[in-house]
Amino acid sequence: MGEIRNLCERFRKVYIQPHNYPDADAIASAWGMKKLVESFGAEAEIIYYGSNTFKPNISKILSDYRIRMTLINEGYEIGEEELLINVDCQYGAANVHKVVAKNIAVVDHHIKEAMQDYIYEDIQPRIGACTTLVLNYLKQFGVRLDQPLATVMYYGIFMDTDMFNGRMTTLDEDAKKELTALYDKNIIDHLRLSSLSFEDLKIYASGILKTERYQNIIFSGIEECDDNLLGHISDLLMEIEGINIVIAYSQRSNGCKLSIRSYHDYFTAEELVRELTDGIGSGGGHENKAGGYIVKNRLEQVHPRVSLGILIRTKIIDYCREVRLLQTGKDNPYDIFSRDKLFRAKKKKICLRFLDIRDYFKEDVAVKTLEGTATASVKDKVIIGVKNDIWPISSETFEKKYQVVDHKNTKCLSDGYLDEYGVSIQSDSMLLRITKDNIHEFKICMTVEESMVDAVKLYEKVKVRTVWGDFLGKRGDYLLINSLEDYYICDGEIFKQTYDKIV
Ligand SMILES: [Mn+2]
Incomplete structure (x- = not known):
C-alpha cells in the first residue's frame, strides 16, 4: 500500500477517473482519492465520461460540496509524465471510457477483468464499496477526514451496499462505523429520502407482479432499475408468509445485479449469493441480506445459451436440495x-x-x-x-x-x-x-x-x-x-x- 505515495509523487499530475455515468460510490471514491493524492503534494483532477446531468441525489452532493469533475470526450489524452488512476472500475473495461494514457493505476472492487499491465493495482472484489478501499488509504496516510468528505463517503458505501444490507464485508462495516462518527446526518437523511423517482414506482410495481414462487423461495426478475430499489423489492417480498428466501435480480448493460434475502434456518443469504456468482461474478453480505453482481461476459463463457433467469432458479433450487446439514453433538x-x-x-x-x-x-x-x-x-x-x-x-x-x-x-x-x-x-x-x-x-x-x-x-x-x-x-x-x-x-x-x- 505504501507504494501509492511514491507513485503519485513521481508524476507531474494525477488524473482520477471513475466509471462512466458515475454513481455515489464512484464519486466518493474519486473525491477521496483526489484528497489523498493532494495530501502527497501532487496535483489531481477528476475526469469522467457521461452526461453533465445527474440524478437529484448525486446533483445535490456535487453542488453542496462543490465537487469538481471534468466531463471528457472521445479521444481524451493525458501526457507521458501524467498518471491515470481508475477508481471503482478497471482500465479497458466496458463501463469506462478509454483515456489515452501511458501510466495507469487501478483501485477497484469489481472482479478482475482484463489482464492489464497496471503500474499499481489494488483490486478487491470482496469489498462492498470502492469507497471503503479509498477510506483505508486515507486512514493509512493520516489524511484528516472533514465532514463533507465523510458524508459523501458514507453515502457512497450506503448506495453500493444495498443500504448497508448486501455485500458488506467487515471492512465495510468498520468504514461505516468510522464515517458515522463524522458525517452530516441531515444531508444523509435528505439523500436517503430522495433516492427514488416517481418513475421508479412503476418498476417497483411491475417487479412485484413478475415474481415466481417455488415452495419457500421467491424469484423476481426486475427490469433495469436503481440498486436500492432492488433492495426495497427484496425486502418487501421477504415479508410474504411462507417465504424465507428471496432472490431478486435486475439486468444491467454488462451484467446483472443480485439482491438476496434469507431467513432460512440454515442457508444464509451470503452463501446463496456466493453460490450464484461462483466463477461468474462476485458477491457478499450477511446471514439475512446479501448482494452481488454477475458479469455478462463471464456468464456467456461459462454457461453459453442459458437464460439468466433459468440459471438462477436451477442453481438455487439445486443448492437447497443438495447441501447436507450436520450438527455437532447430534449428528454422527x-x-x-x-x-x-x-x-x-x-x-x-x-x-x-x-x-x-x-x-x-x-x-x-x-x-x-x-x-x-x-x-x-x-x-x-x-x-x-x-x-x-x-x-x-x-x-x-x-x-x-x-x-x-x-x-x-x-x-x-x-x-x-x-x-x-x-x-x-x-x-x-x-x-x-x-x-x-x-x-x-x-x-x-x-x-x-x-x-x-x-x-x-x-x-x-x-x-x-x-x-x-x-x-x-x-x-x-x-x-x-x-x-x-x-x-x-x-x-x-x-x-x-x-x-x-x-x-
Ligand atoms: Mn462501486
Missing part, C-alpha cells in the same frame, strides 16, 4: 460417511500466530474474517491461520493442541498470508486489526505432535452447525473429527498445508 459423522472414505490425519508441526483476547480486550469480542464473524469471550484465544482465516479457541483446547513458542524469529505459516486489509477483532469499544504489516507483533504457538484427527474429503456441500456458528464446506474441503461433539470444516488447500495423511 461416522454414520453418515462410509468407513472407507475416512482416514487418520496428523497435524503437521507448524507455527501459527495467536493472541490472548484478554491481552487486548476487557469484554466479549467478535472475531471477524472478511467472510464471517465468530464470537468469543475474554477467556478465549484467537489463532491466526492462513488465507485471512482466524478463529477463536478455548484456552482448554489450546493447551491440548498447541504449545507456546518463545522465539520471536520463528518462521510462521500465518505470516505470509494476510493481505493489507487482513482480519479484525472487535468489541463494542475497541477494534484490533491484524494485517500483513503488524502480524509479526503477535505471539507464536506450535502444534503439538499428538494432534490427530479423523478426516473425510467432501464430495458434496456440507454445512456444520457448531457452538461457534455455522460453517459451510464445499467440494474438495475436509471434515475433521475430534469427537462427536467437536468436528469442523477445513478448507482443502489449508488441509494440505497443515495435515499429513496417515497411511
Whole structure:
C-alpha cells in the first residue's frame, strides 16, 4: 500500500477517473482519492465520461460540496509524465471510457477483468464499496477526514451496499462505523429520502407482479432499475408468509445485479449469493441480506445459451436440495460417511500466530474474517491461520493442541498470508486489526505432535452447525473429527498445508 505515495509523487499530475455515468460510490471514491493524492503534494483532477446531468441525489452532493469533475470526450489524452488512476472500475473495461494514457493505476472492487499491465493495482472484489478501499488509504496516510468528505463517503458505501444490507464485508462495516462518527446526518437523511423517482414506482410495481414462487423461495426478475430499489423489492417480498428466501435480480448493460434475502434456518443469504456468482461474478453480505453482481461476459463463457433467469432458479433450487446439514453433538459423522472414505490425519508441526483476547480486550469480542464473524469471550484465544482465516479457541483446547513458542524469529505459516486489509477483532469499544504489516507483533504457538484427527474429503456441500456458528464446506474441503461433539470444516488447500495423511 505504501507504494501509492511514491507513485503519485513521481508524476507531474494525477488524473482520477471513475466509471462512466458515475454513481455515489464512484464519486466518493474519486473525491477521496483526489484528497489523498493532494495530501502527497501532487496535483489531481477528476475526469469522467457521461452526461453533465445527474440524478437529484448525486446533483445535490456535487453542488453542496462543490465537487469538481471534468466531463471528457472521445479521444481524451493525458501526457507521458501524467498518471491515470481508475477508481471503482478497471482500465479497458466496458463501463469506462478509454483515456489515452501511458501510466495507469487501478483501485477497484469489481472482479478482475482484463489482464492489464497496471503500474499499481489494488483490486478487491470482496469489498462492498470502492469507497471503503479509498477510506483505508486515507486512514493509512493520516489524511484528516472533514465532514463533507465523510458524508459523501458514507453515502457512497450506503448506495453500493444495498443500504448497508448486501455485500458488506467487515471492512465495510468498520468504514461505516468510522464515517458515522463524522458525517452530516441531515444531508444523509435528505439523500436517503430522495433516492427514488416517481418513475421508479412503476418498476417497483411491475417487479412485484413478475415474481415466481417455488415452495419457500421467491424469484423476481426486475427490469433495469436503481440498486436500492432492488433492495426495497427484496425486502418487501421477504415479508410474504411462507417465504424465507428471496432472490431478486435486475439486468444491467454488462451484467446483472443480485439482491438476496434469507431467513432460512440454515442457508444464509451470503452463501446463496456466493453460490450464484461462483466463477461468474462476485458477491457478499450477511446471514439475512446479501448482494452481488454477475458479469455478462463471464456468464456467456461459462454457461453459453442459458437464460439468466433459468440459471438462477436451477442453481438455487439445486443448492437447497443438495447441501447436507450436520450438527455437532447430534449428528454422527461416522454414520453418515462410509468407513472407507475416512482416514487418520496428523497435524503437521507448524507455527501459527495467536493472541490472548484478554491481552487486548476487557469484554466479549467478535472475531471477524472478511467472510464471517465468530464470537468469543475474554477467556478465549484467537489463532491466526492462513488465507485471512482466524478463529477463536478455548484456552482448554489450546493447551491440548498447541504449545507456546518463545522465539520471536520463528518462521510462521500465518505470516505470509494476510493481505493489507487482513482480519479484525472487535468489541463494542475497541477494534484490533491484524494485517500483513503488524502480524509479526503477535505471539507464536506450535502444534503439538499428538494432534490427530479423523478426516473425510467432501464430495458434496456440507454445512456444520457448531457452538461457534455455522460453517459451510464445499467440494474438495475436509471434515475433521475430534469427537462427536467437536468436528469442523477445513478448507482443502489449508488441509494440505497443515495435515499429513496417515497411511
Ligand atoms: Mn462501486
